[in-house]
Amino acid sequence: MVFNSYTFIAFFIVVLILHSLPFNWRTKKINLLLASYVFYAAWNPPFILLLWLSTVVDYFVGRSLYHQENKSKRRLLLIVSLIGNLGMLCFFKYGGFLLENFTQLVNLLGMDYHPAKPNIILPAGISFYTFTTLCYTIDMYKRKSEPVKSILDFSLFVTFFPHLVAGPIVRPPQLVPQFETPRQATRKQLLQGLFLLSLGLFMKVVLADSMLADSANMVFDAHDRVSMLDAWMGVLAFSGQIFFDFAGYSTCAIGVASCLGFILPENFLYPYAAIGFSDFWKRWHITLSSWLRDYLYIPLGGNRSGTVRTYINLMITMLLGGLWHGANWTFVVWGALHGFYLWVEKLIADVRKDPARSITVTPMGDVGVLGPVPEILKKKNVRNFILALLTFLLINVTWVFFRAPDFGSAWKLLSAMFFPFKDAAVLLTTLSIIKVSVIVTGMIIFHWLMRNTRVLVVAEKLPWWLLGVIWSVLLLLLIWSQESSSSFIYFQF
Amino acid sequence: MNDTIFAKAGILMLILVGLSLVSWEYYVRSKGFDLSYDDAGPLWTDKRKQVYESPDKSTVFVGSSRIKFDLDIDTWESITGDHAVQLACVGSTPLPILKNLAADQKFAGKLVIDVTEGLFFSGAPNNADRPQKNLTYYKDETPAQWASFQIDHLLESKLAFLDKDRLSLNAMLSETHIRNRPGVFEFPGFPPGFGRVKFNRQEYLTDLFVTDTAQQNRVKGVWNFVFKMSKEPPASGAKLDSILLSVKGDVDKIKARGGQVIFVRTPSSGPFLQGELMGFPREKYWERILTTTNSPGIHFLDYPAIAHFECPEFSHLKQPDAVLFTREFIRILTEEKGWRFPLMARR
Numbered sequence: 001m002v003f004n005s006y007t008f009i010a011f012f013i014v015v016l017i018l019h020s021l022p023f024n025w026r027t028k029k030i031n032l033l034l035a036s037y038v039f040y041a042a043w044n045p046p047f048i049l050l051l052w053l054s055t056v057v058d059y060f061v062g063r064s065l066y067h068q069e070n071k072s073k074r075r076l077l078l079i080v081s082l083i084g085n086l087g088m089l090c091f092f093k094y095g096g097f098l099l100e101n102f103t104q105l106v107n108l109l110g111m112d113y114h115p116a117k118p119n120i121i122l123p124a125g126i127s128f129y130t131f132t133t134l135c136y137t138i139d140m141y142k143r144k145s146e147p148v149k150s151i152l153d154f155s156l157f158v159t160f161f162p163h164l165v166a167g168p169i170v171r172p173p174q175l176v177p178q179f180e181t182p183r184q185a186t187r188k189q190l191l192q193g194l195f196l197l198s199l200g201l202f203m204k205v206v207l208a209d210s211m212l213a214d215s216a217n218m219v220f221d222a223h224d225r226v227s228m229l230d231a232w233m234g235v236l237a238f239s240g241q242i243f244f245d246f247a248g249y250s251t252c253a254i255g256v257a258s259c260l261g262f263i264l265p266e267n268f269l270y271p272y273a274a275i276g277f278s279d280f281w282k283r284w285h286i287t288l289s290s291w292l293r294d295y296l297y298i299p300l301g302g303n304r305s306g307t308v309r310t311y312i313n314l315m316i317t318m319l320l321g322g323l324w325h326g327a328n329w330t331f332v333v334w335g336a337l338h339g340f341y342l343w344v345e346k347l348i349a350d351v352r353k354d355p356a357r358s359i360t361v362t363p364m365g366d367v368g369v370l371g372p373v374p375e376i377l378k379k380k381n382v383r384n385f386i387l388a389l390l391t392f393l394l395i396n397v398t399w400v401f402f403r404a405p406d407f408g409s410a411w412k413l414l415s416a417m418f419f420p421f422k423d424a425a426v427l428l429t430t431l432s433i434i435k436v437s438v439i440v441t442g443m444i445i446f447h448w449l450m451r452n453t454r455v456l457v458v459a460e461k462l463p464w465w466l467l468g469v470i471w472s473v474l475l476l477l478l479i480w481s482q483e484s485s486s487s488f489i490y491f492q493f
Numbered sequence: 494m495n496d497t498i499f500a501k502a503g504i505l506m507l508i509l510v511g512l513s514l515v516s517w518e519y520y521v522r523s524k525g526f527d528l529s530y531d532d533a534g535p536l537w538t539d540k541r542k543q544v545y546e547s548p549d550k551s552t553v554f555v556g557s558s559r560i561k562f563d564l565d566i567d568t569w570e571s572i573t574g575d576h577a578v579q580l581a582c583v584g585s586t587p588l589p590i591l592k593n594l595a596a597d598q599k600f601a602g603k604l605v606i607d608v609t610e611g612l613f614f615s616g617a618p619n620n621a622d623r624p625q626k627n628l629t630y631y632k633d634e635t636p637a638q639w640a641s642f643q644i645d646h647l648l649e650s651k652l653a654f655l656d657k658d659r660l661s662l663n664a665m666l667s668e669t670h671i672r673n674r675p676g677v678f679e680f681p682g683f684p685p686g687f688g689r690v691k692f693n694r695q696e697y698l699t700d701l702f703v704t705d706t707a708q709q710n711r712v713k714g715v716w717n718f719v720f721k722m723s724k725e726p727p728a729s730g731a732k733l734d735s736i737l738l739s740v741k742g743d744v745d746k747i748k749a750r751g752g753q754v755i756f757v758r759t760p761s762s763g764p765f766l767q768g769e770l771m772g773f774p775r776e777k778y779w780e781r782i783l784t785t786t787n788s789p790g791i792h793f794l795d796y797p798a799i800a801h802f803e804c805p806e807f808s809h810l811k812q813p814d815a816v817l818f819t820r821e822f823i824r825i826l827t828e829e830k831g832w833r834f835p836l837m838a839r840r
Contacts, residue, residue, distance in 0.1 A: 006645055186496075191500060210661075426675075430674065431669065459499075468503070471502055471506040481663070
């Protein structure tokens with residue numbers, strides 16, 4: 001089920017009513033769990049079995065990991081969990097990719113091997129809930145937190161429908177304690193949640209699907225080489241589309257959870273106002289980048305094993321982060337480009353001995369600051385704005401590999417972005433160019449103005465009538481766009 | 494304090510949204526817009542599921558836009574007692590849908606195949622896009638999508654402004670007709686009054702369109718554009734043989750299961766008809782379909798009662814003519830082609 005559908009609206013009304021009835025807390029949690037299964041099964045019922053399997057295995061393995069004293073047994077249990085989770089992910093997400101690459105390799109070695117192409121359907125959200133359960137078992141192995149007391153709470157932690165299929169990727173300490181005591185949304189939480197849901201749907205349906213998707217698709221799917229203007233407009237359109245699509249989903253998820261009285265962590269903090277790439281990754285898909293930091297980069301040694309090893313660890317993290325997004329080498333190159341950008345940035349910082357930049361998000365999802373924020377990240381001056389624009393432009397280059405179906409298409413588009421070609425195809429209508437220009441410019445300005453704050457903080461400071469008018473415009477444009485309930489881009493990851 | 498801000502804003506939002514929607518609905522209805530359904534995958538899928546009704550009670554129609562406009566389903570159903578399942582797709586060849594029905598072992602009903610030669614014999618992949626998308630949606634439809642369609646149906650049955658093709662944000666922006674750079678491909682687009690879609694997927698020309706020659710000329714301009722854009726000559730030789738053999742294979746499968754198949758050439762007029770007759774001579778195309786598939790056919794030019802229609806934009810019948818065409822079509826089917834409608838006999 002997707003948030004941008006009539007089915008979800010009907011479903012959510014029923015869930016809200018059930019959650020506000022005077023049942024005891026355990027019954028309410030069972031209601032939420034059943035609702036979450038319905039939410040997931042409404043897409044493809046058989047895949048609910050995978051979710052159950054993952055939940056049950058990790059619940060019992062997690063408890064054993066925490067209580068087991070024998071080191072060998074603990075390692076064995078961890079391996080069981082890792083094989084279970086990653087094996088499932090590998091089979092469904094990377095099975096075809098691995099087979100294709102293996103086939104190419106053995107054919108290069110002279111063997112005539114041509115297996116049938118596997119027809120594997122990717123279960124929605126498998127990358128997200130696998131990471132959710134993985135971090136639990138790793139935490140149990142490291143005894144970083146207490147095991148979840150009941151299988152009901154653990155099932156709800158894994159399956160809670162707002163975050164189930166496309167995040168934010170939650171950690172046990174962020175969500176499990178919220179299930180332990182009765183929660184009911186206050187009137188403020190409910191209204192703020194509904195506002196965020198409206199905003200998220202507006203971002204997804206109006207901006208991503210209705211205004212930008214066609215231009216991006218037209219340019220990225222073009223058979224011929226396109227003109228420089230079309231190439232840039234297509235890439236900028238995709239930059240906007242992927243942000244509004246994914247940040248829209250996260251905003252909906254946070255809003256929906258808020259309506260039920262729960263708090264999910266922030267996932268986006270105006271990333272296109274980032275100054276540099278480490279700043280970008282603290283603002284884009286925050287729960288994934290922090291997951292990769294805590295469960296991959298730091299276990300690899302992080303920055304504790306010398307300069308060279310730090311650079312290698314950084315690149316490994318970004319390459320695997322790229323591969324997490326999809327089973328295609330283009331995603332690996334996307335990650336590699338980001339790794340390269342981070343290398344260059346780190347090199348400059350090392351040479352200049354810049355202090356660490358440390359905006360972060362607290363475990364409960366509040367924007368917080370751990371340690372002093374360097375002045376460079378606070379000031380909204382022209383120099384910083386130009387640096388943010390430069391960061392944005394370089395990120396646009398990475399999106400080419402993210403969106404292009406293959407390297408041939410990516411190179412063709414990249415060359416069109418930087419070199420004028422005679423007889424290049426002109427594709428986009430003036431109306432499309434106006435739409436992309438206005439929305440992307442507005443997006444950059446909005447990100448810049450909002451980079452040190454949050455939407456609810458700003459909303460609360462507005463006069464009530466202005467907030468009401470803005471809310472109305474969001475909803476009216478949402479209704480007026482009449483877009484069908486297309487899937488979110490990140491569902492495929 | 495903050496609580497109050499959101500509460501007041503929420504109330505204002507409800508008032509503004511409510512008032513705006515009521516005003517918008519009133520306005521679009523005053524401008525002649527009536528209910529129209531989004532003729533996309535969900536609606537097509539809803540009809541595709543109905544092909545398994547008893548052959549004694551239903552007839553399936555495949556083809557291009559003409560059968561959607563020219564078959565008046567109310568008239569068909571009131572005379573024959575048969576349920577008309579409309580699977581035709583505008584601007585498309587019916588061959589992918591025919592293939593799908595032929596491959597479906599559970600389908601053994603009555604099938605009417607509408608032939609618009611320029612689409613039926615084109616073989617151009619883009620003419621199969623819409624049917625392919627609909628078939629994909631049909632195969633992949635999720636329970637959530639099915640439920641959304643049910644709710645969407647309820648809303649579209651009440652609100653005229655829910656008309657994606659004409660009244661959505663993008664549709665209205667495209668009516669600004671901002672000049673494009675040289676070389677940009679620009680499809681001329683249909684005027685707002687051209688067609689409305691009923692829930693049974695019948696389309697009809699609006700009264701506004703039928704009386705507005707400017708809108709009619711705009712559609713004629715679209716046909717002219719499409720003709721000029723078609724760079725490939727009509728299929729002939731091996732390509733034509735291949736299309737015909739494919740159709741024969743599909744028709745034979747349906748007949749082998751006890752199904753009934755008939756081809757129909759629905760009316761066109763004016764220069765459009767002249768162009769079609771020149772590009773697709775009857776003996777080389779229409780007659781060959783019938784002989785190759787060994788199936789009966791009804792060509793509108795063979796029946797004086799339906800040969801005289803003047804289509805407002807050369808290609809589709811206006812509603813009163815669609816009623817007349819449907820009546821005569823049923824008469825020919827029953828009196829000359831031997832089709833039987835058991836429920837009709839009881840009326």
